[in-house]
Amino acid sequence: MDRIPILRMSEFLLVTIQVDMHDRLAMALQEDLTDQIVRHRSHGVLIDISTLEVVDSFIGRMIGNIAGMSRILDAETVVVGMRPAVAITLVELGLSLPGVRTALDVDKGMQLLRTSLHGTSNGAS
């Protein structure tokens, strides 16, 4: 079974979802990501879903759950690159993902993470 790669960028973890999410993939990602956060003692997680075109309520909830778990492990989570159609779908499904931080693209998400960890947007990493 293929897995979604989790890239380590100094103190952050970068997850780019580039295939269509299905339920088992999402479960696997949840396990892998929590493992990695603990192993690398990461303080920030960036999940890029810019290529994700289809979401259902399960995937939507998984995204929320993953963010919640990361937060408990003391890693700030930012979901970036959500498409307009996906955003509308999630809202219509009643999943407005409270508690998940969001940004328009990876660049802005990175800035947000740095700001929240270091207090400055161009802090050294």
Add this chain to the structure above:
Amino acid sequence: MTKVASRLPDILKRHDAAILKEWVNEQLSVSRPEAMKESALREHAQRFFGLFRDAVQSGELGDVSGPAWAAVREMLGELSQSCTTLGYTPTETATFVLSLKQPLFTRLRQEVGRDAEALADETWAVTGLLDQLGLYTTEVFLKGREDLIRRQQQDMMELSTPVVQLWDNVLALPLIGTLDSARTQIVMENLLHKIVETGAAIAIIDITGVPTVDTLVAQHLLKTVAAARLMGADCIISGIRPQIAQTIVHLGVELANVVTKATLADAFQIALQKTGASIGKATAR
């Protein structure tokens, strides 16, 4: 209705000029002077009467949906459409056809006056025929109106949902008119696409032009805010009038998670602060 061996075709053929004249006079006497110009009326009447006479010759008096009446229907369609644009009432439009009854009845009485049964039959045939034509005219008239309304609705929908860029990373969405679900959908899509396009971090939703905010409208607003937040843009709701603030609280709508400002200017200032820009008067120092 069956085909009637009516004397109407014959009567129309023999007295067409006289009937036409009586009809026009009849119309001129009942219509209000500003409704239709006499020359235009005469022209319309002449055209219609010619077509009507030809159609009647075919003998198809029972049913005006047949091919024999195609030319008459087309002419009436055009006429009522022009009446729609000129702002005539439906009554005036239908009267054009229905007023033909009187001169025709008069002729019929003169021609078949002695035979009461035949007269009744003829009268019935003519009434049925003209009623059908009158109804057809009204139908086309109403359809014209409906098309107009539909077109205007669509125009309004497209016109009233602009997304404007106020500053780097700051978008404004001035909402005008009531928000229903169809409009919310359009507004949301426009806003989200614009956010992607401009990379905006803050969107100001200005509801100065929204007349009333009930629970449904509030829910639609909150949906839009939530969708924008998922795309990484913060929303500020501005332009909340005193009455609307009161209604929102009375209805128990929860707007606690959204930044709200009384005016667009205040919202803009906050937006500038958040994006790290500042603006001031050149002579202030």
